[in-house]
Amino acid sequence: MSSASHNHDHHDEGFIRKYIFSVDHKVIGLQYGITSLLFLLFGFSLMAIMRWQLAYPDTPIPILGFLFGESGTLAPEQYNSLGAMHGTIMIFLGVVPLAVGAFGNYLVPLQIGAVDMAFPKLNAASYWSYFVGGVIMISSFFMPEGAARSGWTSYPPLSIFENGQTMWLISMIFLITSSLLGSMNIIVTIVQLRAPGLTWMRLSVFVWAQFVTSFLLVLAFPPLEAAAILQLMDRVAGTSFFLPSGLILSGEIVDVAGYGSPLLWQHLFWFLAHPEVYVLILPAMGIVAEILANNTRKPLWGFKPIVYSIIFLGFCSFIVWAHHMFLTGMGQAMSAFFQTTTMIISIPSVVILTSYFLSLWGGSIRFNTPMLFALAFLPMFGIGGLTGLPLGLAASDIYLHDTYYVIGHFHYVVAPGTIFALFAGIYYWFPKITGKKMNEMLGKLHFWPSLIFMNGIFMPMFIQGLAGVSRRLADGGVSYAHASGVLHWNEFMTTSAFLLGIAQLPFIINIIMSLFSGEKAGRNPWDSTTVEWAAPSPPLPHVNFDSEISIHHTAYEYSVPDAKKDFILQTEK
Amino acid sequence: MEVPYIVEEREDTGLINSKLGIWIFLASEIMLFGGLFSAYIFLRLAAPPGDFARWASELSVPLATVNTLVLISSSVSMVMAWASLKLNDLSKYKMYMGITLLCSLIFLVIKYFEYTGKFHHDIYPSSSTFMAIYFTLTGLHGIHIIGGMIVMIYFWLPIGYKMWETQPEHFANRVEVLGLYWHFVDLVWIFLFPVLYLL
Numbered sequence: 072m073s074s075a076s077h078n079h080d081h082h083d084e085g086f087i088r089k090y091i092f093s094v095d096h097k098v099i100g101l102q103y104g105i106t107s108l109l110f111l112l113f114g115f116s117l118m119a120i121m122r123w124q125l126a127y128p129d130t131p132i133p134i135l136g137f138l139f140g141e142s143g144t145l146a147p148e149q150y151n152s153l154g155a156m157h158g159t160i161m162i163f164l165g166v167v168p169l170a171v172g173a174f175g176n177y178l179v180p181l182q183i184g185a186v187d188m189a190f191p192k193l194n195a196a197s198y199w200s201y202f203v204g205g206v207i208m209i210s211s212f213f214m215p216e217g218a219a220r221s222g223w224t225s226y227p228p229l230s231i232f233e234n235g236q237t238m239w240l241i242s243m244i245f246l247i248t249s250s251l252l253g254s255m256n257i258i259v260t261i262v263q264l265r266a267p268g269l270t271w272m273r274l275s276v277f278v279w280a281q282f283v284t285s286f287l288l289v290l291a292f293p294p295l296e297a298a299a300i301l302q303l304m305d306r307v308a309g310t311s312f313f314l315p316s317g318l319i320l321s322g323e324i325v326d327v328a329g330y331g332s333p334l335l336w337q338h339l340f341w342f343l344a345h346p347e348v349y350v351l352i353l354p355a356m357g358i359v360a361e362i363l364a365n366n367t368r369k370p371l372w373g374f375k376p377i378v379y380s381i382i383f384l385g386f387c388s389f390i391v392w393a394h395h396m397f398l399t400g401m402g403q404a405m406s407a408f409f410q411t412t413t414m415i416i417s418i419p420s421v422v423i424l425t426s427y428f429l430s431l432w433g434g435s436i437r438f439n440t441p442m443l444f445a446l447a448f449l450p451m452f453g454i455g456g457l458t459g460l461p462l463g464l465a466a467s468d469i470y471l472h473d474t475y476y477v478i479g480h481f482h483y484v485v486a487p488g489t490i491f492a493l494f495a496g497i498y499y500w501f502p503k504i505t506g507k508k509m510n511e512m513l514g515k516l517h518f519w520p521s522l523i524f525m526n527g528i529f530m531p532m533f534i535q536g537l538a539g540v541s542r543r544l545a546d547g548g549v550s551y552a553h554a555s556g557v558l559h560w561n562e563f564m565t566t567s568a569f570l571l572g573i574a575q576l577p578f579i580i581n582i583i584m585s586l587f588s589g590e591k592a593g594r595n596p597w598d599s600t601t602v603e604w605a606a607p608s609p610p611l612p613h614v615n616f617d618s619e620i621s622i623h624h625t626a627y628e629y630s631v632p633d634a635k636k637d638f639i640l641q642t643e644k
Numbered sequence: 645m646e647v648p649y650i651v652e653e654r655e656d657t658g659l660i661n662s663k664l665g666i667w668i669f670l671a672s673e674i675m676l677f678g679g680l681f682s683a684y685i686f687l688r689l690a691a692p693p694g695d696f697a698r699w700a701s702e703l704s705v706p707l708a709t710v711n712t713l714v715l716i717s718s719s720v721s722m723v724m725a726w727a728s729l730k731l732n733d734l735s736k737y738k739m740y741m742g743i744t745l746l747c748s749l750i751f752l753v754i755k756y757f758e759y760t761g762k763f764h765h766d767i768y769p770s771s772s773t774f775m776a777i778y779f780t781l782t783g784l785h786g787i788h789i790i791g792g793m794i795v796m797i798y799f800w801l802p803i804g805y806k807m808w809e810t811q812p813e814h815f816a817n818r819v820e821v822l823g824l825y826w827h828f829v830d831l832v833w834i835f836l837f838p839v840l841y842l843l
Binding site for chain 1: 646647648649654657659661662664665668669671672673675676677678679680682683686687690691692695768769770771772773775776777779780784
């Protein structure tokens, strides 16, 4: 906002300025939210096609089969393409933009009592950079070479020679720029724009989680950008950063200068991609904290240990990356170091989860839809976290590496973990964003089937993985004898996946229906304590609050003895 | 309502928004170049002994020395430009900003002759791992120079400095933040010079 345009009369803004190229953090947050939800749906559809192939390898894919040639089934390279794009889209275009771009943008300024983000124009640039990155990523499906097919990890040497990778790299550079601008903005906003009286220990867990997440994005993404530049050079300039000497491709020695190292890519990639795991989980933990405190009607148990654990998780996430590389033969000393740090980083996660469980103790719990999703997050994330321990130990990882066990592990963390928390957040803050409440009945119709079918998809993956079935096989591993005993689970998992898709219909209907005919919500429909509930619903364009904000309380003052109500808004005198 | 702390500092942090923002941006830049420098170390250790040094001897140390001096002078004149604004002297500001621009242009011209000189001798990024990392690092650094120059030109022309008349403090802050970025780009070169040319 330039000072010239500064007045309280914003009615003269045209449609485009107001809804498309807006600099208001709320509009940008919604843009992020809608775009990333569409990408989540798209990424899910890719997975549904792959799951059909795994369950019914020889039956043409219904309805969409014509896209994949005459046979109507996926060729191996098409399967690889969908796999790579599923991972990339879900992580870089779906979950992270939803958790940080949408929730962070919309709620951080509101929860700290600010009028906007610190740099509104950079904020818009961040969204549009994300949008362009997304368009490039999707458009790669229509290029003659097709979309990238080297997995979301893009390991060389394969990725240097496979089709479609160049578009993937260019798109990633846009996405990295976007996340850099966005997270820098969130950090400055939290440091600089806190309302008077909002000291660090009065911030909500959600804001703390966004703060640490932003640092992870600012510091971990650039090395991947560096790696992407090097890989782009390998592909277009004929360099050999990631190609060893004497590499043989199709029976001939590849004509490059050599002396490169595929391991270098893995180090640079996982230096991002491990902190990225915490980028996926920390905002989810923040959302769950808000909802648990609100619906148990008591202060969060162990607020300070939770905050310190989040900070500690942030630091530690930078020194565990090579536990993804135990199989590369990087040496015993390295393995010992990284498995030790991995065991250490599990401690703060357990502290946080335990605090959340203890927060339930003695509360009179309200089982509304956001609370159901938040409650389901706890055991689901618990399963995801605990199944990670055998993967963090070098000895057991050598057996489990690249099996379906790994897929089950991280999907439990991200899908019924993070995505459930994001659903919880959408149900919880929908009244603030739109001024309407979402329908409880439809919400429960969304929750229960989702919970059941999520487990239906991912639990059998542990069984298959323990039997040794490898990931990334277009035929699911039918040619391996050791897989024969567990492959019958594929049909069960595929059915669950399709039913999970259907279970999202109540959610979509609910959003549209509530938008038009939902029950009117006042400022504070959940009787909550944090600052955003002091604003009108929806908050005013460009200024958010209709009165001066000052903070007099910590974030979760529920059921304070001798108080008149069972909650005290942070802004109350 | 206007976003606060654009011109005056926030009391408890002692910072304006843009200064904190640029420092965090520079932190990410350190990680970007840090990633590439670690790649350099990693690849140098993996290469046969003497390979990197042999290829490095193809580079022209005198040209790079001149370039180092040129960039350091540009950093000095950038500080002078900012100081002139603080001393309320817009014409001196224009002169010093012009010198900074000129220095960065000289840097790019010398870099251009270095690059084409290599190409004439059939040396390309694909020639060796050293040349690959040399062209990547200096190329990325060159893009940073060009990015800085675009902002400098904007602040040097009336369209940029017309802000001086209405909000002198705000404009001086903008130049200071640009200066911080510029010193960083200069600093990267201070590391690149010995690592690529001398070692």
